[in-house]
Amino acid sequence: MKHDRSRTLYDRALSVMPGGVNSAVRAAIEPYPFFVRKGDGGHVIDADDNRYVDWVMGLGPLLLGHDMPEQVRAAIQRKASEGPMYGAPTEVEVDLAEFVTRHVPSVEKIRFVNSGTEATVSAVRLARGHTGRNKIVVMQGGYHGAQESTLVEGDAENPQPSSAGVPQSFAEHTLPVPFNDGEAMEAVFAEHGDDIAAVLTEPILGNYGIVHPQEGYHEFLREITREHGSLLIFDEVITGFRVGGLGCAQGRFDITPDLTTFGKVVGGGFPVGAVGGRAEIMEDLTPAGDVFQAGTFSGHPVTMAAGLETLRYAAEHDVYDHVDRLGEQLRGGLSDIVADQAPEYTVAGTGSMFKVIFTRDGAEPTCAADVKRAETDRWRRIFWEAMLEEKVFLSQNQFECQFVSAAHTEDDVERTLEAYKEAL
Structure with a gap:
């Protein structure tokens, strides 16, 4: 060849x-x-x-x-022909937001961004702003995009940046624990529970060979985060609208996280990310609240049309x-x-x-x-x-x-x- x-x-x-x-x-x-x-x-x-x-x-x-099926291609071409973007809201953003909130029970409100990385950055900032706490628990080997809060390796006792350019002071607020290790999670909460803003995990580790949760693990995470007043964030950038159909992986596992991040499928092949969750938490984002989040290309009409028609087609065929x-x-x-x-x-x-x-x-x-x-x-x-x-x-x-x-x-x-x- x-x-x-x-x-x-x-x-x-x-x-x-x-x-x-x-x-x-x-x-x-x-x-x-x-x-x-x-x-x-x-x-x-x-x-x-x-x-x-x-x-x-x-x-x-x-x-x-x-x-792309004809209905998807037509929607994309129609939006592209009307102008590339506006810096103002469009109806199709509302349409896709309504579709997601209708099919993913944990998502009462949603904010569209431009990548999975941007979604997890926003979710981490939102969790810290909502709880007034600093630390984020992540799973060793879990991937949440190219962001400073999660480019961290080691363990909860000795977190270290996994990339040059990430300050050690950033890594100190991130606590890596092994996936499926309940004892390690309990130890982290015993030590840092009053300052843990959230546990951030993929429902299924998708960037480390595909690792499944052991029976009862997600239920345990839901319980321990509630007990300590921390948020549970599911990173469904990979699994969202792929595993578990329109209800996503959280629907398959019957777990209700506080926040969910999306990417990939929800944009129908165009650049996209999103963070969604309980309304009382999402309302902390600007302009409703004090946690800043903004983006020139967020809710891009072509991406929104591609995502909406992709999900509609998947549901109908x-x-x-x-x-x-x-x-x-x-x-x-x-x-x-x-x-x-x-x-x-x-x-x-x-x-x-x-x-x-x-x-x-x-x-x-x-x-x-x-x-x-x-x-x-x-x-x-x-x-x-x-x-x-x-x-x-x-x-x-x-x-x-x-x-x-x-x-x-x-x-x-x-x-x-x-x-x-x-x-x-």
């Missing part, structure tokens, strides 16, 4: 962009990433006209695939049944392949999310540390390239999950399973 055009483009990119990319994960593949020319249904075509089954789906936003069924077929087929060829590896996922984790003992991971011990270099340096040669595009590292779209077919699933057989 030739990649001459991608190599040339990467060479040019290195001269004008740090690392040759605009998001670090895209350069995870060595010696260079392939450059996409266009999408086509459940596939992408690269700059050298190679065609791949695409399970990355933009890292999650493309619930419907690359080919049994999209979740389709993607969840194909996801189950993928995980079932992968489990058979792994059992036969690599029994120490693990197939993880739920609904339309899936991943083969190169664990060392075949046990399903219960925390990020389990995934971190996986054979990450083998996955990235050998396996990913082998899958690309089989014309299958997977997420660029061991940790990012993969996604099924409405445009994928059973033939795509079978081709992918055959590719896994060859690559493993």
